[in-house]
Amino acid sequence: MSRIPQSQRLRDQLEDAIVEGLYAPGDRLDPEALASEYQCSRTPVREALQQLATTGMVEVKPKRGTFVARLNVMEVVERFEVMAELEGMCGRLAARRITSDELTALEAAHEACRQARDAGDSDEYYYRNGVFHECIYTASHNDFLAKEALRLHAMLKPYRRLQLHVRNRVKDSFDEHERIVHALRSGDAETARRELMDHVRLQGDRFNDMAASIQRLPPPRA
Amino acid sequence: MSRIPQSQRLRDQLEDAIVEGLYAPGDRLDPEALASEYQCSRTPVREALQQLATTGMVEVKPKRGTFVARLNVMEVVERFEVMAELEGMCGRLAARRITSDELTALEAAHEACRQARDAGDSDEYYYRNGVFHECIYTASHNDFLAKEALRLHAMLKPYRRLQLHVRNRVKDSFDEHERIVHALRSGDAETARRELMDHVRLQGDRFNDMAASIQRLPPPRA
DNA sequence: AGGCTGATTGTTGTATACAACATATCATTT
DNA sequence: AAATGATATGTTGTATACAACAATCAGCCT
Numbered sequence: 001m002s003r004i005p006q007s008q009r010l011r012d013q014l015e016d017a018i019v020e021g022l023y024a025p026g027d028r029l030d031p032e033a034l035a036s037e038y039q040c041s042r043t044p045v046r047e048a049l050q051q052l053a054t055t056g057m058v059e060v061k062p063k064r065g066t067f068v069a070r071l072n073v074m075e076v077v078e079r080f081e082v083m084a085e086l087e088g089m090c091g092r093l094a095a096r097r098i099t100s101d102e103l104t105a106l107e108a109a110h111e112a113c114r115q116a117r118d119a120g121d122s123d124e125y126y127y128r129n130g131v132f133h134e135c136i137y138t139a140s141h142n143d144f145l146a147k148e149a150l151r152l153h154a155m156l157k158p159y160r161r162l163q164l165h166v167r168n169r170v171k172d173s174f175d176e177h178e179r180i181v182h183a184l185r186s187g188d189a190e191t192a193r194r195e196l197m198d199h200v201r202l203q204g205d206r207f208n209d210m211a212a213s214i215q216r217l218p219p220p221r222a
Numbered sequence: 223m224s225r226i227p228q229s230q231r232l233r234d235q236l237e238d239a240i241v242e243g244l245y246a247p248g249d250r251l252d253p254e255a256l257a258s259e260y261q262c263s264r265t266p267v268r269e270a271l272q273q274l275a276t277t278g279m280v281e282v283k284p285k286r287g288t289f290v291a292r293l294n295v296m297e298v299v300e301r302f303e304v305m306a307e308l309e310g311m312c313g314r315l316a317a318r319r320i321t322s323d324e325l326t327a328l329e330a331a332h333e334a335c336r337q338a339r340d341a342g343d344s345d346e347y348y349y350r351n352g353v354f355h356e357c358i359y360t361a362s363h364n365d366f367l368a369k370e371a372l373r374l375h376a377m378l379k380p381y382r383r384l385q386l387h388v389r390n391r392v393k394d395s396f397d398e399h400e401r402i403v404h405a406l407r408s409g410d411a412e413t414a415r416r417e418l419m420d421h422v423r424l425q426g427d428r429f430n431d432m433a434a435s436i437q438r439l440p441p442p443r444a
Numbered sequence: 445a446g447g448c449t450g451a452t453t454g455t456t457g458t459a460t461a462c463a464a465c466a467t468a469t470c471a472t473t474t
Numbered sequence: 475a476a477a478t479g480a481t482a483t484g485t486t487g488t489a490t491a492c493a494a495c496a497a498t499c500a501g502c503c504t
Contacts, residue, residue: 003495005284005457007272031486041459046487047272050229054276062227063465063486078366085311089304144300225465227487253456263489268457285456285495 006040010048013038018057018068019157025070029058056155069155073211076159080204083156086149087133088197091180094139095189103185106135110181117174125170126161132177136184136196163206176202228262232270235260240279240290241379247292251280278377291377295433298381302426305378308371309355310419313402316361317411325407328357332403339396347392348383354399358406358418385428398424 014034017023029049031042038045049066052058060066071079098106109132116125133153137146163169176199183192236256239245253267260267271288274280282288293301320328331354338347355375359368385391398421405414 003284007457042486043458043460047269047457050269051272051276054273062225064467065485075366078364081315081364082308082311082367082370085307086304089307093303142300142303144297145304148304229487264456265488265490269487286497287455 005044006038007044007047007051010034010038010040010044011051014048014052015057015154018052019154021158021161023068025068025158027068029066029068031066055151071159073208076156076211077204077208079152079156080200080207083149083152084197084200084204086145086152087136087200088193090136090140090142090145090149091184091192091196092189093142093145094136095184095187095192097141098139098184102135102139106132106139106181106184109135110177113174113177117170120170122164122170125173126164129173129177136180139184159207160203162210163203166206166210169206172202173199227266228260229266229269229273232256232260232262232266233273236270236274237279237376240274241376243380243383245290247290247380249290251288251290253288277373293381295430298378298433299426299430301374301378302422302429305371305374306419306422306426308367308374309358309422310415312358312362312364312367312371313406313414313418314411315364315367316358317406317409317414319363320361320406324357324361328354328361328403328406331357332399335396335399339392342392344386344392347395348386351395351399358402361406381429382425384432385425388428388432391428394424395421 014023014029023029031045031049034045035042049058049060053060053066057069058066059069094102109128112128113125113132116122116128130153134150137149140146176195180192180195180199183195236245236251245251251271253264253271256267257264271280271282275282275288279291280288281291316324331350334350335347335354338344338350352375356372359371362368362371398417402414402417402421405417
């Protein structure tokens with residue numbers, strides 16, 4: 001029926017489900033259960049899981065099953081470190097390459113963030129924040145970079161969500177966005193890069209703070 | 223018999239074979255042929271190919287087969303652009319974090335490059351150049367970054383190989399390495415970053431030059 | 445003669461059957 | 475009673491059978 005393989009559909013759906021927190025880190029993904037869940041056999045499920053394994057979303061333990069990736073603190077911090085660099089690169093390139101249409105879209109996303117902030121809706125802000133960042137990825141006009149940034153962004157989503165309700169985080173985040181938009185609008189590549197890197201690094205730092213305060217938060221790999 | 227799945231062994235072997243040029247970009251990878259080649263059935267082959275597809279080494283065209291990824295000029299240039307950033311990041315971190323053991327290993331790799339240069343053996347230089355760069359990835363002490371850098375490095379190998387015999391490239395490359403080692407030894411993060419970025423960017427530029435001079439070199443995707 | 449339609453062929457995608465292995469349970473031995 | 479080993483069970487990894495689809499070519503119609 002569908003023109004695209006079942007395994008690919010499954011991969012996307014599972015990825016979404018994991019990112020959305022439907023399956024928590026450490027959960028075992030039972031192929032048979034998923035097969036009956038998605039009305040197919042184990043084969044497409046296996047292929048989907050294999051693909052997710054190569055992107056690092058799940059971890060397969062040979063002969064023991066596949067589990068939603070549970071990253072320890074260092075692994076998350078490392079990823080934030082790389083994310084900061086990639087976002088900074090997106091900003092640097094976007095400052096030089098962004099089109100007026102893309103700038104308009106970025107400013108619209110920014111405005112949407114402002115409304116969510118004013119409404120005090122941090123969940124909504126978080127969602128619109130994602131759109132904002134995707135605008136910058138696109139504006140880098142480097143499709144490979146954009147894809148990689150998007151992938152990492154998705155991987156870190158469960159860990160960024162933890163800091164959703166930290167005091168003043170939304171307000172601070174928006175101010176940082178403000179400076180980023182300004183830098184992009186004025187085509188200041190180095191400033192855009194620095195602001196974006198700092199913006200992401202802050203998230204990594206916040207995560208580290210939380211992990212440090214809740215010692216047993218990042219359980220060792222199951 | 224083997225403790226690790228066949229599909230994973232296959233994935234690594236196929237990846238090596240592709241990187242080594244045994245299968246050229248655009249080649250079709252026939253699952254049945256590979257199955258008989260590696261003495262197994264289509265299933266592990268399929269899984270290996272799926273995994274390679276998610277890393278971008280091969281491209282699966284639904285219902286039409288899987289092919290070794292054939293990148294057009296822009297796709298390669300984009301990857302070099304990202305590679306430059308990642309290598310620069312490795313350099314920046316390595317300058318601050320490298321241990322004396324790692325510095326020793328780096329200098330040994332550098333010395334091996336010098337010998338290959340003096341012997342005028344550009345193939346050998348190319349190989350030892352890879353070891354040199356891997357030392358820096360490791361010294362970044364960010365395993366995730368190191369893994370990503372290694373992956374991109376492997377992906378670009380077939381396209382870097384094209385410039386192996388460009389006039390003076392080995393000599394210039396070694397001089398660049400010299401400056402990189404110096405920066406890392408003295409812990410100068412910003413210089414290490416800049417030198418490594420420039421080093422990789424030069425390769426991208428060279429590739430671009432070649433592609434421009436041989437117009438039909440990068441054939442459109444089959 | 446040229447273009448279109450339909451069967452044919454070969455390949456991919458999926459399901460299922462089977463085998464190999466890891467874990468857990470239970471009996472046996474010390 | 476504790477520890478160890480064998481068996482049982484359930485899960486994963488692999489092979490194969492089957493179905494669905496795309497490409498090719500032949501035949502027919504215009």
